[in-house]
Amino acid sequence: MKFLDQALEEARRVGADYADIRIQKTTTQNLYLRNLSPKDTTLSVIHGFGIRIFKDGAWGFAHNNEFSEKAISETVNRAYISCLQSGRVKKDKGLVLAEERGYIDSYQTPFEIDPFSISISEKADLMLEVNKTLLNYEDIKQAIFSLNTQKDEKLFASTTGSRLDINTLFIDTYIAATAVTSDDSQTRVFYPGGNAKGWEWIRQLNLKEKAPQIAEEAIIKVKADTLGPEERRDLILDPVHLSLTMHESVGHPTELDRVLGWEADFAGISFATPDKLKKYRYGSKIVNLVADNTLSGGLATSGYDDDGVPNQKWYIIKNGILNEYGTTRDTAPIIGMKMSRGCNRATNYYDFPINRIPNLYLEPGKENLSPQDLIADTKDGIYIEGQGSFSIDQHRVNFQFGGNMFWEIKNGKKVRPLKKVIYKSNNPEFWNSCDAVCDSRYFKTFGVTNCGKGQPGQRGRMTHGGATARFRKLRIGGSK
Numbered sequence: 001m002k003f004l005d006q007a008l009e010e011a012r013r014v015g016a017d018y019a020d021i022r023i024q025k026t027t028t029q030n031l032y033l034r035n036l037s038p039k040d041t042t043l044s045v046i047h048g049f050g051i052r053i054f055k056d057g058a059w060g061f062a063h064n065n066e067f068s069e070k071a072i073s074e075t076v077n078r079a080y081i082s083c084l085q086s087g088r089v090k091k092d093k094g095l096v097l098a099e100e101r102g103y104i105d106s107y108q109t110p111f112e113i114d115p116f117s118i119s120i121s122e123k124a125d126l127m128l129e130v131n132k133t134l135l136n137y138e139d140i141k142q143a144i145f146s147l148n149t150q151k152d153e154k155l156f157a158s159t160t161g162s163r164l165d166i167n168t169l170f171i172d173t174y175i176a177a178t179a180v181t182s183d184d185s186q187t188r189v190f191y192p193g194g195n196a197k198g199w200e201w202i203r204q205l206n207l208k209e210k211a212p213q214i215a216e217e218a219i220i221k222v223k224a225d226t227l228g229p230e231e232r233r234d235l236i237l238d239p240v241h242l243s244l245t246m247h248e249s250v251g252h253p254t255e256l257d258r259v260l261g262w263e264a265d266f267a268g269i270s271f272a273t274p275d276k277l278k279k280y281r282y283g284s285k286i287v288n289l290v291a292d293n294t295l296s297g298g299l300a301t302s303g304y305d306d307d308g309v310p311n312q313k314w315y316i317i318k319n320g321i322l323n324e325y326g327t328t329r330d331t332a333p334i335i336g337m338k339m340s341r342g343c344n345r346a347t348n349y350y351d352f353p354i355n356r357i358p359n360l361y362l363e364p365g366k367e368n369l370s371p372q373d374l375i376a377d378t379k380d381g382i383y384i385e386g387q388g389s390f391s392i393d394q395h396r397v398n399f400q401f402g403g404n405m406f407w408e409i410k411n412g413k414k415v416r417p418l419k420k421v422i423y424k425s426n427n428p429e430f431w432n433s434c435d436a437v438c439d440s441r442y443f444k445t446f447g448v449t450n451c452g453k454g455q456p457g458q459r460g461r462m463t464h465g466g467a468t469a470r471f472r473k474l475r476i477g478g479s480k
Helices: 002-013 069-087 120-135 199-204 207-222 239-254 371-376
Strands: 018-034 037-055 058-064 104-108 140-158 163-180 185-195 231-237 289-292 313-318 360-362 380-385 390-392 398-401 405-410 413-419 421-426 434-437 444-453 458-466 469-478
Touching: 002 018, 002 037, 002 069, 002 140, 018 120, 037 069, 058 069, 120 140, 120 163, 120 207, 140 185, 140 207, 163 199, 163 207, 163 444, 185 207, 185 239, 185 458, 207 413, 231 239, 231 371, 239 313, 239 360, 239 380, 239 390, 239 398, 239 444, 239 458, 371 413, 380 421
Parallel strands: 104 163, 185 444, 231 380, 360 458
Antiparallel strands: 018 037, 018 140, 037 058, 140 163, 163 185, 231 469, 289 313, 289 360, 380 405, 390 398, 398 421, 405 413, 421 469, 434 469, 444 458
């Protein structure tokens, strides 16, 4: 704790309007098995601290991995010099920080079994058994099993009086089976996304029992027909697929830093500009997209963000209307908000925190409705499971998505499997075409662990989800 106090005292001494220090230890274990051969087994530990100084409307940042009084002093000085340099190029009077008080608190991801306590041999045995099951099918020529675990131990202190002890944990797993015929190859994936839970979650997935289904569906897929020319059809999307769609078409366009143009030279801007707040129809009246950094199992759930702002829950889209953004202490005041929504997060100790997508999900429908009910009520449509390729423009308007498993629907029934299906749409056509969302019994989450953003690049994580939903008369066709 003495390093926390020293950093803040020295920051005050150089005249900081605000300062914080984040000591972070990140432990990551990655296991990757291709067929029956390990291709990657790594255990890494990254430990150090980052110091931010805010003065006269500008930020400065520096980091170090040496823990000593001398290193703290040198890092504060480098952060201060960085702040002065930033101040030379600030716009007008520079940034203003939203109000926030100090907190003395701790947070621990709830879990039953620490995944780092499970031996590599036990994990490898599970992975080998799953891959052997997949490869027992003659048409399956490649099996992949990836298992990644990460633990972040963080101490945060700021000149507002905050002292936070935050420990988060998540697991991310992926299974893929590739079927090959004389003229094609297709892969079926089981990817539930990451989850902020312990090893008990892996056991609950029943991966050994899941493997035959994945292999059989890969074989069905490689032998399936393609859809043919693009036509207007109805679209039913499962929660895993929806998670990618909402990430790209709602999550990124409503990060306030992107809206303000701060990423224009690298990742683009957003059509969802502040003049549209509270009045722009983003989707149909049943579309409610909730930001919830208090979500159990959510990858953005950590008690507090890296501004020291408490996790919160709010509507990004409410009854189809653009309601609010994901904000930080330095972006919120620009559009007149007094408080931040707590979306400032850094990946490692040496990263400067940036505006990130919160946990974001489509609120389930209020009436009893199952996926089978949706299918029975659809005359001509496509049902998509899982995630595939995607493309979206720099304004987050026009986009194209694939998937992992496809089924054609005719007169209320699944009539045949398909492959190589894509759909094209745009904001607001897509979300305004949503006419049905299944109820909470069918709500599922999907954790994203590799959201790329920033210069230098950072890998963020957050959780999405929803229940199966239907979208009317979109452009859907086969790809080559």
